[in-house]
Amino acid sequence: SLMPESNYILSALGLVFLMVMLVTHRNNHAVLFRSFVLKHQNHGLVEDLRQKNRITENWNATLEARVEQRTEELRNLVEHDALTGILNRDGIVAWFEHKKRSDALLDYAVLFIDLDRFKQINDGLSHAIGDEVLRAVSMRLRECVDDRHALGRWGGDEFLIVLAAPHEELHPLVETTVELAQRAVNQPINIVGHTLHVGFSTGVAFSSGRNPSISELIHWADLAAAEVKRSGRGSVHNYDKMLLTEQERRLSVTQALRRALSADEFYIEYQPVIDATRCEIIAYEALLRWNSADLGTVPPDEFIPIAEESALIVDIGEWCMRRACQTLHDNTEIPVTTKIAINVSIRQIVMPNFPDMVSRILTETGLASSRLVLEVTESIFEKRQTSQISAVLDHLHAMEVGIHIDDFGTGYSSLSRLHEIHVDAVKIDKSFVLSMDENARVVIEAAILIAHRFGLKVIAEGIETPQQRAELRAMGVDAYQGYFFARPGQLPCRDIHWKTDPDLPT
Structure with missing residues (x-):
């Protein structure tokens, strides 16, 4: 009598197990189906993200190129003279520092070129004509300076040429450059019916010795040019230490005169x-x-x-x-x-x-x-x-x-x-x-x-x-x-x- 009951129990258990298995299989099938759906959705999302990432990368590359281009344009604006297109003060300093880093064995000479009696052109003819003269002078000076050297406008009617060369070549290079510049600038300049003759005084400073900064070299060359102006204009004068001593003395006298x-x-x-x-x-x-x-x-x-x-x-x-x-x-x-x-x-x-x-x-x-x-x-x-x-x-x-x-x-x-x-x-x-x-x-x-x-x-x-x-x-x-x-x-x-x-x- 126990056997039929046991069979019933086993059958019931089997039926329960079958029901459980059927339910579990259905759930697994649903999960598996959802997995396939999610996988497909994820694949689409990943592709979408990749596409957007590629677009973003392209945008970044374009933006970086534009930023780099704009930076270069701004650098040019900052380092170049608006009137003549040649280097300005900041540009000369930047060029000098870059040149020193790229070749530490070169010596340098600064030519400080100060146009003679330029104020007469501004006052007598107009500042517009004066500007045209400055453009013409800068173009002529460009012909005397190649890519190894630098040409800049220091301000007003003052120009700079910075020459870089091995020590033994520097002095002959300075003499040649000054001769070329004088020959070029001294040619008549024809502007709106006016034929103008422009000359200049030149001060020269060399970097030999204690490796001075570009600011010192320019200051020394400026002192030498001022000495030319005082002694009659139109010639060339090399800087020496006495000029700095004299300038310091002149400054002291000037300051004391204001109080005297x-x-x-x-x-x-x-x-x-x-x-x-x-x-x-x-x-x-x-x-x-x-x-x-x-x-x-x-x-x-x-x-x-x-x-x-x-x-x-x-x-x-x-x-x-x-x-x-x-x-x-x-x-x-x-x-x-x-x-x-x-x-x-x-x-x-x-x-x-x-x-x-x-x-x-x-x-x-x-x-x-x-x-x-x-x-x-x-x-x-x-x-x-x-x-x-x-x-x-x-x-x-x-x-x-x-x-x-x-x-x-x-x-x-x-x-x-x-x-x-x-x-x-x-x-x-x-x-x-x-x-x-x-x-x-x-x-x-x-x-x-x-x-x-x-x-x-x-x-x-x-x-x-x-x-x-x-x-x-x-x-x-x-x-x-x-x-x-x-x-x-x-x-x-x-x-x-x-x-x-x-x-x-x-």
Whole structure:
């Protein structure tokens, strides 16, 4: 009886197991089906992602190329001059640093090229024409420099050429490049109906020695170019250490000059001018002196040119004129016929309303205009400013102010040009008096002859010996000045030994 029950149980269990297996198989089939579906979906998703990734990569590559291109364009803008297309300051520095990294064995030379009198083109013709000149010059300089070297515009009318070569080749390369550049730039430039001639001054600095930076080399070459400008323009000058010392000194003098007037550091000494016939003092020349709190005593030959370059001479000159006129007027020991001679520069003369300033000083000090003499250099004959200067001097002449040409025989003028500007006397430069050789005598005798023909007086300065005095007297000079008579000092001059000198002409 147990067997049938066991069979029933086993059958039931088998049926249950079969049901379980059927359900499980169905579930597995569903899972497997879903797996196939998911696999297909995943494959599509992966392909889609790959496609989008390829698109993104293409975009990135395109973007990187555009960024690189734009970066290069910006670098060109930053490192190249907008007007001429050549390298600018940043470009020169970048080129130099790259060149040094790529070849450490090369030496370098910097040519600092400063166009001469370029301001005249800008002022006289226009800045637009000036820009065309700069473009033309840069194109011509490009022809003198190959890819191994660099050409740049430093600013304004200043250009740089940086040459890179082995040490033994560098100096000949500099000479050749300068010659090529001068030949190219000196050719006439034709712009909108104008034929222009442009020259330049060149300063050169070499990197031999302690391997200086490009900034130092450019600074040195700039100093050398400035020295060319001061000595006459158009030539070439190599940098040496003295230039840096001189520049530092000039900077110190310039800074101290700016404080000197307000600090009351200037004073005036007076040197008498003696009539050659009567041996009387007919005038005193006012000589500016400077005792700087920072630099000590600074010679006039040093500080006056610096004052003229920096325009400080205008205020200093006005102070000097006012002080000298006041001193002469207030000194009752000096005859009222005695004059005061004051040096004025071209920069002062061309200053607006210069005659009005002179008139104001005469009114304020009470000095008669006929007692004032202004001494100017031969640069008044420079053609660029002749008409303007002539108008100013005519105005002063109408005021009865005397005009003397100082340092005559050393500058722009020829004797035949004395009629171009109204003057009253010429002062023969002391260099002719001191040498008194055959050539100097010819110049002095010619100056006396021509000046007297024009009705002008002749004053000889720099007389230091009785022999010079006697010889100049025989030549016919009208007045003397120099250490033989008196050194510069205070007013009035009390030692009049020349009046009792045994060599006194009768």
